[in-house]
Amino acid sequence: MGxxxxxxxxxxxxxxxxxxxxxxxGMLVNIILGIVGGLxxxxxxxxxxxxxxxxxxxxxxxxxxxxxxxxxFIGRLF
Numbered sequence: 001m002g003x004x005x006x007x008x009x010x011x012x013x014x015x016x017x018x019x020x021x022x023x024x025x026g027m028l029v030n031i032i033l034g035i036v037g038g039l040x041x042x043x044x045x046x047x048x049x050x051x052x053x054x055x056x057x058x059x060x061x062x063x064x065x066x067x068x069x070x071x072x073f074i075g076r077l078f
Contacts, residue, residue: 009057009064010034016061017068023076033068041067 011027014034018025025033041063 006035006038007031009061010038013037013061013064013068016065017072020065021069021072021076023072033071034064037066037068037071038064039067040070041065043067044070 011031011034014025014030014032014037017023017033017037018030038060044067045063
């Protein structure tokens with residue numbers, strides 16, 4: 001169930017990040033961006049003193065979107 005949850009949240013987060021950043025990627029790229037963005041966002045949140053594993057669905061989605069936005073931004077630098 002956790003894997004399916006990660007894919008669903010990752011897909012939504014990747015889509016929202018691509019809309020926010022004005023980037024037009026395919027569905028698979030959005031899912032990958034969202035999942036990796038969740039990892040990046042979770043790492044950043046832990047460094048800032050927040051434990052995302054104790055947060056709810058909305059906070060996990062926001063952290064994943066934030067991480068995906070960071071990834072898109074870094075990708076545009078190259």
